Amino acid sequence: MVIPFFDLKAQLLTIEDEIKSTVNDVLDSGWFVLGERLERFEGEFASYCGAAYGIGVGSGTEALHLALVAAGVGPGDEVVTVPNTAVPTISAIRFAGARPVFVDIDPSTYTIDPVKLSTCLRDRAEAGGRVKAVVPVHLYGQSADMGAVLEICKAHSVPVIEDACQAHGTEDNGKKAGSMGLMGCFSFYPSKNLGAYGDGGFVTTSDPLLADSLKELRNYGQKERYDSVSEGFNSRLDEVQAAVLSVKLKYLDNWVDRRNELASLYDSLIDHEKVTLPVTRDSSRHARHLYVIRHPERDALMAYLKENGVSTLIHYPIPVHMQQAYRWLGLGEGSFTEAEKAAREILSLPLYPELTDQDVRSIARLINEFTK
Ligand SMILES: Cc1ncc(COP(=O)(O)O)c(C=O)c1O
Structure with missing residues (x-):
């Protein structure tokens, strides 16, 4: 048995004709950057997310970077986020010139702990800190507790920028990821739910001024051609990718439903006293980007699954504050105990729409048989 962690070829096979024909159309058009396909996709995905405007950029990292700059974040400012995220959340904060300030997570959902966020914002305000934005991460496809996060941030007059890079199709209390904060930032890295x-x-965003500013920032700060009104960057979603994403967007909800079906199957089949299953908050629609279990002997379980042909990954093995690149922040082990404990125990199992029920049954059986 060989079950890969993800299988993009299998997804392509289900939509191959449409994808190849749309890519050919772009090649035939002779127009590759900032064209009608991007404009169309921007409208489609913004509307899918329940936002008035959408701006296609070069990557999820750039989405966060430009959003922070558009929100007025700059050198000397602080941006609050979690330590158990993909490093690019922090790269974006650093690109904007700001300093990351971390808040520990709720250990059951792996998203920002609202009580600790509230304490952090109060402490930073008392210390004369310059918190200019809060970036909750909708990790693994589940929304942070946005009701609480938005209320706390409103009380401190701090804007919320959603890191929705793993949350295409996620909802919290009926609202889509990307429609709750001042801005929402997505990644279309190939393995994402929408890749x-x-x-x-x-x-x-639903703010027209921010939308204009983001359009400038992604294109050298230009309002009109060769007329830069601000200091910008080069970060644009190209026409080929926009056309591909328009095709794939039609399937996103079905794919998310299938991911949820497979996740429920894992939930019902994994039966091992040492395994903690993922927790979904009642108010949220989980987009199931990743199916993450916990086990105290995670490394041994991972090796056992590998020996039996099942690939797994760890998202993420080292919390950002403990990565070599961020040691200068002076936050050692013990700073964020929930994030650190999770990093030692979490394991992401294969989960993608093309995985079969039989694959899930086989993986669950292996986990149940694992005794350590
Ligand atoms: C939570 C999170 N934030 C930011 C990013 C950065 O996205 P990209 O790889 O498109 O730059 C990712 C992608 O891996 C992510 O998962």
């Missing part, structure tokens, strides 16, 4: 065939990213 391009290369890098890509997106910012959603």
Whole structure:
């Protein structure tokens, strides 16, 4: 038995004709950057997310970077987020010139702990800190507790920028990821629930001024051609990727439903006293980007599954504050105990729409048989 962690070829086979014909159309058009396909996809995905505007950019990292700059974050400012995220959340904060401030997570959902966020914002305000934005991460496809996060941030007059890079199709209390904060940032990295065939990213917002500013920032700060009104960057979602994403967007909800079906099957079949299953908050629609279990002997379980042909991954093995690149922040082990404990125990199992029920049964059986 060989079950890969994900299988993009299997997905392509289900939509191959449409994808190849749309890519050919772009090649035939002779127009590759900032064209009608991007404009169409921007409208489609913004509307899918329940936002008035959408801006296609070069990657999820760039989406976060440009959103922070558009929100006025700059050198000397602080941006609050979690330590158990993909490193690019922090790269974006650093690109904007700001300093990351971490808040520990709720250990059951792996998203920002609202009580600790509240304490952090109060402490930073008392210390004369300059918190200019909060970036909750909808990790693994589940929304952070946005009701609580938005209320706390409103009380401190701090804007919320959603890191929705793993949350295409996620909802919290009926609201889509990307429609709750001032801006929402998505990644179209190929393995995401909605993935391009290369890098890509997106910012959603319902503020027209921010939308204009993001469009400038992604294109050298230009309002009109060769007329830069601000200092910008080069970060654009190209026409090939936009066309591919328009095709794939039609399937996103079905794919998310299938991911949820498979996740429920895992939930019902995994029966091992040492395994903690993922927890879904009642108010949220989980997009199931990743299916993450916990086990105290995680490394041994991972090796056992590998020996039996099942590939798994760890998202993420080292919390950002403990990565070599961020030691200068002076936050050692013990700073964020929930994130650190989770990093030692979490394991992501294969989960993608093309996985079969039989694959899930086989993986669950292996986990149940694992005794350590
Ligand atoms: C939570 C999170 N934030 C940011 C990013 C960065 O996205 P990209 O790889 O498109 O730059 C990712 C992608 O892996 C992510 O998972």
